[in-house]
Amino acid sequence: MCSLPAREREQIEIALAEGRSISRVSRQHWAPGRESIAHHLQAGHLRSDLQGRAERALGLDHTSLLARISEIAQRARTTALEAAEAGDRQGVLRAGDSELRALAVLTASGESSEAEISQREIHRDASVALVRVARRDPGVAEAVAAELDAMHRPFLADDLREQSAPDSRIEITS
Secondary structure, eight states, X not given: OTTSOHHHHHHHHHHHHTTOOHHHHHTSTTSOOHHHHHHHHHTTOSOHHHHXXXXXXXXXXXXXHHHHHHHHHHHHHHHHHHHHHTTOHHHHHHHHHHHHHHHHXXXXXXXXXXXXXXXXXXXXXXXXXXXHHHHHXXXXXXXXXXXXXXXXXXXXXXHHHHHHSTTOOXXXXX
């Protein structure tokens, strides 16, 4: 996907940002396969002004996913209550199991409030800004990488060095 001509790549990214499904976009005769497009989106490789729009349009951003899982848990709870009122023990068990799985995902997400989700987005955006500045100024890149090394984060330091290298093809978006 990243190696497509700029015009074709932009057409795909705009289509995703407008909410077209990955399957529909991949049906273009010149487009790469569905898996390639999905990987491109999931890896955050869309143009920065389109990445968030595409994730939100497809319901794939973190906040949307948590909201959808929360809705599933609520619907399962309502279904379990209705099944109990109707004396449907199997329905109660199935709905209860669905609710339990949805709640387990919410719990495992580690987010306990919308403020935590917002904080995660702020950290992501700050990281993107850092890499963009580091790409423009190798001195900044090396200074931050050296500090990361001093903080015993060599893999993160190496990643920053790699992303800020002049010949890097790694794309960073928010």
